[in-house]
Amino acid sequence: MAEIVTVEEHVSGEAGPALAGVVGAIAEAARQIERRIRVAGLHDVYGAYGATNVQGEQQQKLDVFANDVMKAALVGLPQVAAIVSEEDDAPVVFERAGGEEPMFVAVFDPLDGSSNIDVNVNVGTIFGVHQVGTEGVQATFLHRGLRQVAAGYVVYGPSTVMVVTTGTGVSAFTLNEDGVFVRSGEAMTMPDKGPYYSTNEANVASWPVVYREYLARLVGEGLDGQRYSARYIGSLVADFHRTLLKGGVFLYPPTEKAPKGKLRLLYEANPLAMIAEQAGGAAVNGPERILGLTPEHIHQRTALILGSRCEVEALQTAVLEWRA
Numbered sequence: 324m325a326e327i328v329t330v331e332e333h334v335s336g337e338a339g340p341a342l343a344g345v346v347g348a349i350a351e352a353a354r355q356i357e358r359r360i361r362v363a364g365l366h367d368v369y370g371a372y373g374a375t376n377v378q379g380e381q382q383q384k385l386d387v388f389a390n391d392v393m394k395a396a397l398v399g400l401p402q403v404a405a406i407v408s409e410e411d412d413a414p415v416v417f418e419r420a421g422g423e424e425p426m427f428v429a430v431f432d433p434l435d436g437s438s439n440i441d442v443n444v445n446v447g448t449i450f451g452v453h454q455v456g457t458e459g460v461q462a463t464f465l466h467r468g469l470r471q472v473a474a475g476y477v478v479y480g481p482s483t484v485m486v487v488t489t490g491t492g493v494s495a496f497t498l499n500e501d502g503v504f505v506r507s508g509e510a511m512t513m514p515d516k517g518p519y520y521s522t523n524e525a526n527v528a529s530w531p532v533v534y535r536e537y538l539a540r541l542v543g544e545g546l547d548g549q550r551y552s553a554r555y556i557g558s559l560v561a562d563f564h565r566t567l568l569k570g571g572v573f574l575y576p577p578t579e580k581a582p583k584g585k586l587r588l589l590y591e592a593n594p595l596a597m598i599a600e601q602a603g604g605a606a607v608n609g610p611e612r613i614l615g616l617t618p619e620h621i622h623q624r625t626a627l628i629l630g631s632r633c634e635v636e637a638l639q640t641a642v643l644e645w646r647a
């Protein structure tokens with residue numbers, strides 16, 4: 324029988340117990356979120372909560388539940404100095420004594436894919452972890468994605484799977500019958516090129532022309548003779564998870580409604596970009612590498628093109644030529 328390795332044991336082996344404690348707490352929160360989602364129809368947890376978050380979006384009851392669970396899991400850890408959540412206007416900074424131990428900031432989107440929450444379609448949790456440096460906690464919020472010491476996501480679906488990197492490859496953990504995330508994949512790699520593009524095509528008319536031409540190329544002549552098929556769920560985690568396993572490209576370009584892009588740099592784009600790169604893929608905002616961007620504020624939005632190396636590089640090259 325295969326050896327059973329939990330996500331916390333795995334991360335501890337890769338990056339030490341302090342970081343493993345943070346990832347383990349997120350796994351525990353995900354276990355609780357999964358339990359609530361699994362029986363959501365039996366309880367009064369579907370629908371709107373009645374408030375809007377700082378992004379002006381209506382919060383769903385499950386958004387609020389997931390945010391509370393994530394915060395409760397992390398607040399108790401002495402090595403977590405602060406958290407940044409999509410659902411909270413400002414970072415929450417904890418009073419910590421400090422000392423020799425490493426300290427971390429966790430950034431997360433507690434429940435991503437709000438339009439799919441009420442309809443029994445995949446949703447997810449996305450997280451990144453930064454280590455607090457000598458420059459202090461406040462500066463850590465605006466670290467570039469390159470400085471993440473861990474990143475990952477949980478996709479709640481037919482199976483609930485947590486995908487994690489600490490900078491030495493990508494591993495997957497499947498939630499078992501006992502509520503434990505057990506390692507089910509190691510050294511995961513994304514195909515260099517894949518069969519699918521994943522995007523909200525209803526926005527095409529309001530994309531910059533270079534993105535329209537790129538999409539027309541994927542469905543027309545294709546790349547290197549391979550033409551593409553479409554897959555779009557509308558939950559970033561699920562669309563990315565498929566892209567990681569099967570290859571291809573996810574794109575959320577700038578639109579008229581969201582000229583800087585819709586997705587958030589800190590807790591959506593950066594964690595998935597780190598996973599993509601660690602698996603041999605790539606992530607850009609058009610011209611630039613996502614992980615190299617310096618955030619100006621915690622809820623900053625970005626265009627996001629993410630997936631197999633071949634498709635992402637083709638897009639980046641086209642954008643750079645178009646701008647030249």
Ligand code: AHM
Pocket residue numbers: 380409432434435436437438523557558559560585
């Ligand atoms: P959310 O954080 O409010 O859930 O929004 C993010 C979601 C992503 O999961 C998904 O990629 C995107 O929004 C879908 O947007 P659209 O409905 O415009 O296609």
Ligand code: MG
Pocket residue numbers: 409432434435436591
């Ligand atoms: Mg989100």
